[in-house]
Amino acid sequence: MSKRQNIALKPIEEVLTFWDILTHDERHFIQNAYSVLHFKKNEVIQSEGDTPTHLMILASGKVKVYKAGFSSRPQIVRLLKPGEHFGYRAIIANELNSTTAIAFEATTIYTISADNFLSILRHNNAFCYRFLEELAFDLAESDARTVNLTQKHIRGRLAGALLFLVQNYGLEEDGATISIYLAREDLANLSNMTTSNAIRTLASFANEEIITVDGRKIKIIDAEKLRKISKLG
Amino acid sequence: MSKRQNIALKPIEEVLTFWDILTHDERHFIQNAYSVLHFKKNEVIQSEGDTPTHLMILASGKVKVYKAGFSSRPQIVRLLKPGEHFGYRAIIANELNSTTAIAFEATTIYTISADNFLSILRHNNAFCYRFLEELAFDLAESDARTVNLTQKHIRGRLAGALLFLVQNYGLEEDGATISIYLAREDLANLSNMTTSNAIRTLASFANEEIITVDGRKIKIIDAEKLRKISKLG
DNA sequence: GTAAATTTGTGTTTTATAACATAGTTCTTA
DNA sequence: TAAGAACTATGTTATAAAACACAAATTTAC
Numbered sequence: 001m002s003k004r005q006n007i008a009l010k011p012i013e014e015v016l017t018f019w020d021i022l023t024h025d026e027r028h029f030i031q032n033a034y035s036v037l038h039f040k041k042n043e044v045i046q047s048e049g050d051t052p053t054h055l056m057i058l059a060s061g062k063v064k065v066y067k068a069g070f071s072s073r074p075q076i077v078r079l080l081k082p083g084e085h086f087g088y089r090a091i092i093a094n095e096l097n098s099t100t101a102i103a104f105e106a107t108t109i110y111t112i113s114a115d116n117f118l119s120i121l122r123h124n125n126a127f128c129y130r131f132l133e134e135l136a137f138d139l140a141e142s143d144a145r146t147v148n149l150t151q152k153h154i155r156g157r158l159a160g161a162l163l164f165l166v167q168n169y170g171l172e173e174d175g176a177t178i179s180i181y182l183a184r185e186d187l188a189n190l191s192n193m194t195t196s197n198a199i200r201t202l203a204s205f206a207n208e209e210i211i212t213v214d215g216r217k218i219k220i221i222d223a224e225k226l227r228k229i230s231k232l233g
Numbered sequence: 234m235s236k237r238q239n240i241a242l243k244p245i246e247e248v249l250t251f252w253d254i255l256t257h258d259e260r261h262f263i264q265n266a267y268s269v270l271h272f273k274k275n276e277v278i279q280s281e282g283d284t285p286t287h288l289m290i291l292a293s294g295k296v297k298v299y300k301a302g303f304s305s306r307p308q309i310v311r312l313l314k315p316g317e318h319f320g321y322r323a324i325i326a327n328e329l330n331s332t333t334a335i336a337f338e339a340t341t342i343y344t345i346s347a348d349n350f351l352s353i354l355r356h357n358n359a360f361c362y363r364f365l366e367e368l369a370f371d372l373a374e375s376d377a378r379t380v381n382l383t384q385k386h387i388r389g390r391l392a393g394a395l396l397f398l399v400q401n402y403g404l405e406e407d408g409a410t411i412s413i414y415l416a417r418e419d420l421a422n423l424s425n426m427t428t429s430n431a432i433r434t435l436a437s438f439a440n441e442e443i444i445t446v447d448g449r450k451i452k453i454i455d456a457e458k459l460r461k462i463s464k465l466g
Numbered sequence: 467g468t469a470a471a472t473t474t475g476t477g478t479t480t481t482a483t484a485a486c487a488t489a490g491t492t493c494t495t496a
Numbered sequence: 497t498a499a500g501a502a503c504t505a506t507g508t509t510a511t512a513a514a515a516c517a518c519a520a521a522t523t524t525a526c
Contacts, residue, residue, distance in 0.1 A: 070384050071384050073384060093370045094366075125356070129355065136325040139368055142376050143300055146378055147303075150302075150425045156303075194485080197484080203505080387512075432474060432475060433476080448474095
C-alpha cells in the first residue's frame with residue numbers, strides 16, 4: 001500500500017453507504033478505527049493471492065478489479081466508483097484475495113481492518129444483511145458475465161462492455177459521452193478480446209455511427225442499436 | 234413444481250447444514266413450515282426469470298443449475314449434491330431467478346418459503362453470516378470460472394471440468410471413477426464447448442491414457458497430467 | 467421386442483478471432 | 497523540446513473451434 005497525504009476529503013460518514021445501519025457505538029468505534037490511503041494512477045491496491053487485511057471503501061477516484069488470466073490477458077471483473085466497497089469477500093470467505101485491484105486514477109480509500117469488519121458483521125444483523133445483499137447481487141452479475149463473455153461474438157461483447165460502462169459510470173452533461181475514459185487495452189480486458197480487436201471493433205461501431213470516438217472519449221449515438229448488438233451476439 | 238410422494242427420506246435436521254445454528258424456536262418453526270418436493274429425472278425445479286419463492290435444500294439426488302445462453306448453449310454454473318442449498322440468491326437480491334435448476338436424477342428437496350427464510354436471516358445473525366460466507370465463496374468460484382472458460386483452450390477447459398467433478402462429487406470405491414455420470418452434452422455445457430468437441434476431446438484424453446471411458450463412466454488414470462492440462466490451457 | 471428417439475462418434479468445411487507485423491500517433495519525462 | 501515509451505491503428509496470416517453432415521450405438525417408449 002501507499003503513503004498518506006492530506007487533500008480535501010469527503011468525511012467517512014458521507015462516503016459509507018452503510019453508515020445509516022450502524023449503531024451509535026459502532027459509528028463511534030469506526031470513527032476512531034478507520035484509516036485513509038491514497039493511491040496514484042496505476043498503483044496496486046491489493047494483489048491476487050495476498051491475505052486480505054481490510055475492508056476498503058472508495059472515497060474518490062476509480063478502481064479496476066481483475067483476475068490475472070493465464071494467457072497474460074487479465075479479466076476485469078469489477079469497476080468501482082466512490083462509495084463502493086471491495087476487498088471484503090476474501091475476509092468473509094476466509095480465503096486469499098481472488099482479485100487484484102488497481103487505481104485507474106488518483107484514488108482515496110477508507111479502510112477498516114478485517115477484525116473490526118468481522119466484529120460488526122457478527123454483531124449487527126442489518127449490517128450483515130447489507131453485505132449479503134451485495135454479494136447476492138454480485139454473484140448474479142458474475143454468472144451473467146460468464147455467459148456474456150463465453151457465448152457472444154466480439155461485437156456483442158464490446159457492445160455489452162460499453163453498455164456496462166454507461167450503466168456503471170453514467171454519462172457526462174452532454175447525455176452521450178461515457179464518464180470514464182478507458183484505454184483500448186482495458187476495454188479489451190473487460191470484454192475478453194485482444195487490444196487489436198477492441199480497436200478494430202470500436203472503429204466499426206464508429207463507422208456505423210453507433211458511437212463516435214475521440215481518443216478515449218466515447219460518445220453513444222445509438223444506444224438502441226448497441227443494445228441490439230449486445231443481445232444478438 | 235411437482236407432485237409429492239413418500240419414499241424413505243432423511244429427516245430435515247440431518248439434511249440442513251445450518252441446523253446447528255438455529256435457535257430452539259426456529260427449529261420448531263421450520264419443522265412445521267417446510268415442504269418436501271420430489272422431482273423426476275430431467276424435471277425442471279425452477280426457471281430463469283421466475284419469481285423466487287423458496288429456499289431449497291437438496292435432500293437426495295443431483296441437480297444442475299444453469300443459465301440459458303444466447304446461442305442455445307446453456308452454461309452450467311453449479312452442480313449440487315445433497316445438503317446444498319439453492320434458489321435463495323434471488324430472494325436475497327430481490328431479483329428474479331438468474332438460473333434454471335433441473336434434476337439430473339430422481340431428487341428430493343426440502344423447501345422453506347422466502348418469507349420464512351428472510352425472517353430467520355433478519356433475526357439470526359449466525360444464520361445470516363452462514364449464507365454470507367456461502368455467497369462469498371460462490372462469488373470467487375464464479376469469477377474463476379469466467380477466467381477458466383474464456384481463456385483456456387478446449388483441452389484445458391475439459392480437464393478443468395473433470396477435475397471439478399471429482400472435487401464436487403468425489404470418486405467411487407475404486408478411487409478412480411468419477412461419482413457422477415454426465416452426458417457428453419452436459420460435459421460440454423460445463424466446459425463451454427460443443428458436444429462434438431467434448432466427445433472428441435474426451436476420446437483424446439482416453440487415447441493419451443489420462444482417463445478411461447466406459448459409456449458415461451469416466452475413470453481418472455493420471456490426475457497429475459489432467460491438472461497440468463487444466464493449468465496450461 | 468420393435469420402432470423411434472436420443473446420444474455418441476467421426477470426418478470435412480467454414481469462420482471468428484488470435485497472433486503477428488509494422489507504422490503512425492500521442493503521451494511522458496528528462 | 498527532444499527522445500523514448502506507450503498507445504492506437506491496420507493489414508496479413510494462422511488456427512482453434514464451431515458448424516455441418518451423417519453413421520453407429522444406445523436408450524426410451526409404446
